[in-house]
Amino acid sequence: MDVFPAYFPLAGRKVVVAGAGEAADAKARLFDGSPATLVRVEGPTAFLPGSYSGATLAFIAGDELFVQAAAGAARAARALVNVVDHPTLSDFHTPALVDRGEVVAAVGTAGSAPLLASLIRNAIETRIPEGAGKVAALLRRNQAAVREAIPDLTQRRAFLRDMLASPAAEAAMAGDMATADRLFGAALANGGKALGRVRFVAGRGAADLLTLRASRALAEADLLVIPDDVEPGILAMARRDAGRLTPGEATPESLVALAQAGRQVVRLVTGPLDPRDLRALAEAGVPVEVLLAAPS
Numbered sequence: 001m002d003v004f005p006a007y008f009p010l011a012g013r014k015v016v017v018a019g020a021g022e023a024a025d026a027k028a029r030l031f032d033g034s035p036a037t038l039v040r041v042e043g044p045t046a047f048l049p050g051s052y053s054g055a056t057l058a059f060i061a062g063d064e065l066f067v068q069a070a071a072g073a074a075r076a077a078r079a080l081v082n083v084v085d086h087p088t089l090s091d092f093h094t095p096a097l098v099d100r101g102e103v104v105a106a107v108g109t110a111g112s113a114p115l116l117a118s119l120i121r122n123a124i125e126t127r128i129p130e131g132a133g134k135v136a137a138l139l140r141r142n143q144a145a146v147r148e149a150i151p152d153l154t155q156r157r158a159f160l161r162d163m164l165a166s167p168a169a170e171a172a173m174a175g176d177m178a179t180a181d182r183l184f185g186a187a188l189a190n191g192g193k194a195l196g197r198v199r200f201v202a203g204r205g206a207a208d209l210l211t212l213r214a215s216r217a218l219a220e221a222d223l224l225v226i227p228d229d230v231e232p233g234i235l236a237m238a239r240r241d242a243g244r245l246t247p248g249e250a251t252p253e254s255l256v257a258l259a260q261a262g263r264q265v266v267r268l269v270t271g272p273l274d275p276r277d278l279r280a281l282a283e284a285g286v287p288v289e290v291l292l293a294a295p296s
Contacts, residue, residue: 087111101133
């Protein structure tokens with residue numbers, strides 16, 4: 001990782017855009033609808049540190065002399081600086097953004113290939129529903145209540161995962177926040193109980209041939225069962241903080257116990273499935289998904 005991505009809260013923050021023309025206007029449009037205070041600065045005023053007083057971020061666009069002087073003034077005011085089309089003069093790079101309100105996805109290339117970042121952004125944008133930010137807002141509003149009602153981290157994650165596919169999330173996605181809050185509260189009052197599941201996902205082959213459902217299973221897993229010959233590209237799609245077991249540790253009894261405790265388990269498969277595992281899980285009433293086939 002050559003650069004570290006970070007998100008700056010914008011509520012109560014000041015952002016300065018220095019310069020004129022389309023490049024400066026484009027940076028200003030990034031903050032349409034945001035809670036930040038946006039200040040536009042043009043001409044010699046951009047060379048004064050006071051023009052950036054209290055600013056968290058400063059975006060600068062113009063000719064070589066303009067950006068050099070304006071960047072120096074902004075840094076003197078302790079603002080972080082982005083100079084359009086000058087990565088080496090910048091303290092940070094502007095990523096390609098997918099904006100869904102409280103859900104923001106960013107793709108960056110360390111300033112080296114903005115067009116590539118935009119192409120990747122377009123691919124991601126189709127995967128993030130318009131209402132995703134409303135679902136995030138629902139979870140934020142109920143965050144303290146969930147922590148109080150479900151102190152155990154694993155159980156809390158299981159409950160929140162279930163809520164993401166619940167009628168409450170569907171109502172939020174549709175913009176009906178009153179119904180979403182009511183349904184969320186009812187689920188929480190019911191004890192926030194969640195049943196785990198075990199998913200069997202192909203661990204061999206090209207990672208880009210995995211089904212979307214299999215990719216999501218890897219991203220959601222609390223625990224991975226990893227054979228020695230798993231494809232590294234497939235393993236890289238899983239959560240980095242997921243727990244890990246060897247196939248020898250993942251006995252049918254242990255898988256049943258983990259699922260009954262609310263854990264989301266993905267067993268990566270590089271050979272034939274053992275029918276005893278499937279039978280034991282079915283007899284215990286544990287939900288099972290087998291996601292081994294690549295799309296045709």
